[in-house]
Amino acid sequence: MSPATDASPAFRPKPERATGVYRAPGAVVPGATSAVADGRPYATDPAGYDAVLLLGFGGPEGQDDVIPFLRNVTRGRGIPEERLEEVAHHYRHFGGVSPINAQNAALREAVERELAGRGMPLPVALGNRNWAPYVSDAVRDLADAGHRRILAIATSAYSSYSSCRQYREDLADALEETGLGPVLQIDKVRPFFDHPGFVAPLEAGLAGALAQLRESGLDPAAEVEVLFSTHSIPDADAALSGPSELELGPGGAYVAQHRAVAEAIMRRLGDPAPWQLVFQSRSGPPSVPWLAPDVNDAIAELPARGRKAVVIVPLGFVSDHMEVLWDLDGEATETAEKLGLVAIRTATPGVDPAYVAGLADLVAERIEGRPVADRAHLTELGPWYDVCRPGCCANARLGTGPALAGIEP
Template identity: 65%
Template sequence: MTTIDTEPLSSAPVPFASAAASAGPAHVTVPVAYDGILLAGFGGPEGQDDVIPFLRNVTRGRGIPDERLEEVAHHYRHFGGVSPINAQNRALKAALEAELARRGIDLPVYWGNRNWAPYLSEAVTEAATAGDTTLLAIATSAYSSFSSCRQYREDYARVLTETGLGDRVTIDKVRQFFDHPGFVAPFVAGVTDAVRGIVEEGVAAERIAILFSTHSIPTADAQRSGPRDVDFGPGGAYQAQHEAVAAYVMAQVVAAIPDAAATPWELVFQSRSGPASQPWLEPDVCDVIAELPGRGAEAVVVVPVGFVSDHMEVLWDLDTEAVEAAEEAGLRVVRAPTPGVDPAYVAGLVDLVEERLQGLPVADRPHVTDLGPWFDVCRPGCCENVRAGFKPAAAGMAP
């Protein structure tokens, strides 16, 4: 196993960063001449033979035996062993390239994954070979936590070290985009359409429950999400960001459908994978769905607000398990769409690229909640992994 040399990291507050970001400003407000975009994905199997090797990659270092991995593998095997996530990222890469070309921005997009081919190491090596050494990363995750932000940053640092490219390739990242209007707009449209459609079927707005669902994470990790010097509440920045986005979405729905002011909503969680003894964020989406008839609900709209595309956690945990729970409860159920390659979302990601190319002032950066605009350069101690502590990470200040 490759050991990352941490010695060079003490020479700069932000390792592996562009000159503009290396001193650690929260927001980089000077133009940076990036020459490539690194699209960083999670990765997923593309056949039955890939499933267990992929899950070994996801759980590397935790010593989980294959028998336990098979408990998760059946989700993938149900769909022929193929996760939709790679196809979705290919589509997103193509959409980004088209939008960049439309705006006259001549930047190549290199795509690499954390857990399956094409790997991040391949993408970074390809970029360096082409002479593109000042990279701006877009991770396919909008919120702040270890698994949704810092782990990607640790992967950037690991890849630059393992490939020996850390002395000539830099990787910055766009800010977490949970409250960028381009990311949020598809959810506003989806929830509005779902509520309007259910009301037209004769269900009163107050009889519709809106459940905003996101991936559960260990409570201890949630509490450490975001910068350490800000109190975001018991769920840290991760939960606070989701709640703020959900509140904004509902405000827009009410503006379009005034009767929806009486529609109850809440943030719920899904896809828990830890031992029962370890506290994770709750309540679970299916548990809440089972309670809804007792609250007077006749219909439920499930909103995958924590996800950028219809990958396995959406297809299995929501479209399969949550839908089954709703049907068992006798509820009309609609699942709102994820951003995917919605033009507003794609345009928003390119807006984030332009933001850094231009060094856009903070006051000019669009955001729809009071938590934004989020940081370009992650703050010291941000999003610690409780189990493993801090490892070297790009695009943020060293702890």
């Protein structure tokens, strides 16, 4: 196999960061429909959307795509080639194909069917941040098909730069690249971390795992630890997640939201076992503090506390993509087994009917202009904002770039 280069047939650099974004006269929120253009935190007026845009991360489709894809992901961060090669090994283990592409394609089809079944026959397009089809491709295709009022859904449930604001920046990048800012209006559904549709599959998976361990003779209250795992991010970015006005403490909205969902799941199950919020997949240099504890470090401490089994709940992930398969099914499970622990990794929402129905509900609440009091949520933090507040989820290193679905900056 020849070494991958940026000349690989499928490669195209992702769009440059936007230098500006179109804002209609009198609008506070750039690129927005009239339902939220004035900057109100929640959209409580009906909106006539004519398409839905699913925002994905993207991934390589073959061995020659792996390094170009990783260069897209890390562009501007000064990541050395040897580090890219280390991460490339994860993808090469699976033939150079990221599972996220097929997963998002299946989710797109499922959401489109669900919307049609509810009497909302909207086309659902998929646009990626780091690989074709890019967000700009999807935006251009929707415009060419005559669509003008688009509602976006990010395939990420929580508030942080990479999981929310960067998707909003992707939308601004796409409008600048295509020149469609004066033509299209694009809003985005709220972060859905505590929507019952997202939480239900995670809760069901944990309930099933605990039942399985009970049947094997283990006592969850004394012999099992539940680890709710999510992607680690730099401490500095976590501190900036969510609007500063909320004062959510160390870790900002990112940690607060994950912890609130974990608490809700355990409470709904009757607090059956001890648990922790843990982190995985850090990629920064050791000199930069990232959220901890790492899932493997947490597992290593369990035998000394009398634990005989661990249940790993992928709380921060919507599908079984590379970081779930490699970091949890591979490294974390191996760590547990070396220590003599029984390890169960529960399922991500994927295309679970409850999750698909939940995403359709998020579309419906925006079409209807549903009152905040009537919106589904399982924690006191929700329902989260439809329109991100000024400076929300800034990047500690890059600051804030032009973004849709929020008040500038």
